[in-house]
Amino acid sequence: xxxxxxxxxxxxxxxxxxxxxxxxxxxxxxxxxxxxxxxxxxxxxxxxxxxxxxxxxxxxxxxxxxxxxxxxxxxxxxxxxxxxxxxxxxxxxxxxxxxxxxxxxxxxxxxxxxxxxxxxxxxxxxxxxxxxxxxxxxxxxxxxxxxxxxxxxxxxxxxxxxxxxxxxxxxxxxxxxxxxxxxxxxxxxxxxxxxxxxxxxxxxxxxxxxxxxxxxxxxxxxxxxxxxxxxxxxxxxxxxxxxxxxxxxxxxxxxxxxxxxxxxxxxxxxxxxxxxxxxx
Numbered sequence: 257x258x259x260x261x262x263x264x265x266x267x268x269x270x271x272x273x274x275x276x277x278x279x280x281x282x283x284x285x286x287x288x289x290x291x292x293x294x295x296x297x298x299x300x301x302x303x304x305x306x307x308x309x310x311x312x313x314x315x316x317x318x319x320x321x322x323x324x325x326x327x328x329x330x331x332x333x334x335x336x337x338x339x340x341x342x343x344x345x346x347x348x349x350x351x352x353x354x355x356x357x358x359x360x361x362x363x364x365x366x367x368x369x370x371x372x373x374x375x376x377x378x379x380x381x382x383x384x385x386x387x388x389x390x391x392x393x394x395x396x397x398x399x400x401x402x403x404x405x406x407x408x409x410x411x412x413x414x415x416x417x418x419x420x421x422x423x424x425x426x427x428x429x430x431x432x433x434x435x436x437x438x439x440x441x442x443x444x445x446x447x448x449x450x451x452x453x454x455x456x457x458x459x460x461x462x463x464x465x466x467x468x469x470x471x472x473x474x475x476x477x478x479x480x481x482x483x484x485x486x487x488x489x490x491x492x493x494x495x496x497x498x499x500x501x502x503x504x505x506x507x508x509x510x511x512x513x514x515x516x517x518x519x520x521x522x523x524x525x526x527x528x529x530x531x532x533x534x535x536x
Contacts, residue, residue: 282480284465336366432457
């Protein structure tokens, strides 16, 4: 008897033979990845992008495991090194579209220095940082994005550190596009990714996600639904405000929105201008 397999609309971008995935039930990473794949699918159907030119780059962590599930040219790089790898991809072949898809620890923790300088250079890439506010894969240690006073395995009395507001950091460093969305608003996230994919320069989208097994369970949420519901209450969409006006606080609220949209030349365009100008 022939086996009839249901075809998912995004199957052409996935490697079903590598499924099931390793993410815990209720994890938000799948929602973020789905938003990215739907954005690519819609742009390709509209004739505005060629998905064969996408190079999908990840570092190390729960989010980074996505590189093994997508049917793009992909690289699973050392911890914190996804951004410099993507820079090399773009400089080697400017026709390619590097997309870094990784976690908060990988992007602004271990790879924080690379993040700052890629934004400073306005390097042509899209960075999607899935922020679950914890080092989830390695045991639940405090991360640069862990909100103040939150319990982690390395801050058992609560986090005494001030967290990074990543959208402010990206703006100050010089990114062309800066936005923050949440897995609780996947359609807005998808539309933001579509916009960013068509721009040049450094584009940064932070995606607030849920980690029910490590972050949520450790601070008293008994189920993914409880944590998801709480995150939806915490996030607040605000339009037309500057990055410095955004909030990043687990109690007062976390600001969502599109905060920076610039059309400054990307690094590759500037490099070509310098090279041509220097020729005798």
